[in-house]
Amino acid sequence: MPITYLDNAASSWPKPPEVKLAMAEVIEDYAANPGRGGHTLAMRAGKVLFQTRAQLSRLFGITNPNDLFFYMNATQALNQAIKGFLQPGDHVVTSFIEHNSVRRPLEYLRRTKGVQISYVQPREDQLFYTADFVKEIRPSTKLIVVSHASNVTGVILPIEEIGSEAGKRNISFLVDASQTAGVVPIDVEKMGIDMLAFPGHKGLYGPQGTGGLYVRNTIDLEPLIHGGTGSQSESVDQPVARPDRYESGTVNTVGLAGLLAGVTFVLEKGTEQIFQHEWKLAKRTMDGLKEISGVEIYGPDIDVERVGVVSFNIKGVDATEVSFILDQEYGIATRSGYHCSPLGHQAVGTEKRGAIRASFGMFNTEEDAQKLIQAIEEISAAYAAGEA
Ligand SMILES: Cc1ncc(COP(=O)(O)O)c(C=O)c1O
Structure with missing residues (x-):
């Protein structure tokens, strides 16, 4: 029986054929460790990472590709953003339709750090209104975090308006683009987005095991993972330079080569x-x-x-x-x-x-x-x- 695949909100399938080819090419020709050696194959692997960062930056209007870090999925990116940003006593405004990848880290911080959370509900028409987010802002509000679109109802939130209100008040703005990256136009500058978390395996048509986080260069998150970065190895401290500060350990070069092909497909289609x-x-x-x-x-x-x-x-x-x-x-x-x-x-x-x-x-x-x-x-x- 032929399969009719209607589960693209979980992971997109099928993938453009170029994705498979790009991944096979890494395995066959140059699956060396990027950033860990100066030899030809390591350099070639490093170049793929650079190109993937650059294409994603083009898609999201990010000026410096080094402000974009790779993770295994949107969940890891959201955890890094939320846990690396919030301090004890901070207040967060979020929405009622958040995925557990936002809600659980927030609730964890409520329990362990006394972070306070306000959840904004949709109105009767199931839409979200910027004024309802603004109403929840307090002097201790440090972050607004919302999904760009719901994975349950598909509702699209007024991101640009919320970003503008957050910016006026010097409140940082984190967007979970799990259902919109590659599907709805996103421009981090125009939309006032300070941090953008996205999966590679949904609307960007990359493989599972890929995702990323953009963080504006004025925000210094506490890294969640410490370790080898292939840079400043003599120091006991995590490097400050981006993206190394937030990318310890070997990255998923095979997956990211696939993601590069996926993003290129998205950019070509528009x-x-x-x-x-x-x-x-x-x-x-x-x-x-x-x-x-x-x-x-x-x-x-x-x-x-x-x-x-x-x-x-x-x-x-x-x-x-x-x-x-x-x-x-x-x-x-x-x-x-x-x-x-x-x-x-x-x-x-x-x-x-x-x-x-x-x-x-x-x-x-x-x-x-x-x-x-x-x-x-x-x-x-x-x-x-x-x-x-
Ligand atoms: C709105 C939303 N946020 C976060 C996630 C988590 O994405 P990932 O599976 O890439 O961690 C999903 C996945 O379905 C989602 O729909």
Whole structure:
């Protein structure tokens, strides 16, 4: 049975063929340790890292590529930003739809360092408003951290406006671009973003095990990991020079070569075009699902632009069961459950049951959306008739 892959919000698949080729080339030709030797192969590996940093900087409007550090995923990047920045007693404003990769480090710091947290809720229309973030600001507010878009409802937050309000008050602004990097245009200068965490394996079409963090050069984070950097090895202290300060240990050269090919693919297509493609498929899916009796779709009004994420349930039917049937009987890969965002589910009233999530990527087609709608129609009818 051919697979219809609708789980791109977790990891994108398939990847552009260039990604596999670039990774195979490293393994076959030059998998030496970058930055740890002056020989030809080590230099070649180092050059790939440099090019990946440069392409990502182009995509995000980052002036100095050395302000961008590589990690294994968005979670590690977010941990470095949050735990490396906040001090005891600091106050943070964040949103109700944060992924656990933001919420858990924050709650950990609340327990261990007395960091205070305010969670901003979406309004009835499931949208977020800048004024609601501004209202939570206190004299002790040091950081605003928000997802650019929710992995549950697909809602896009007003990042540029929030960044501007944070900047006016000298509050640092951290954005989790897990659902938007490579999909929604991002310019760290224009949007007032001081720190940007992103995965390489979702909308940037790189492999798993890649991700990164941009940190404005006026912010000195405490490194979370200390160790060998291939530079200033005689010193017992972590180097101050970037990116070495934040990249101890051997990096994932194979993965980053793949990420370079992925980002290059994104730059060639253009994020505007990618967004329009994914939004069109999400809208097409919602238009079809809303006609099926008993189907509930979550998030903002279906005419409001969102990233390519559609969460829904069939009334009275377990989300995991539906996802299982989609996989086993229709070859459609979706994700069910809580999507690591319990508050996001609370916001839409699915905290007790979770939801089925279909998420689109650049390689999905209208046919894929139609296949899902048809399958949900059949599953829903079967349950209604008591056959399932
Ligand atoms: C909004 C959001 N933040 C963070 C993450 C974590 O990303 P990673 O798996 O790369 O750590 C995800 C992954 O689904 C996400 O959707």
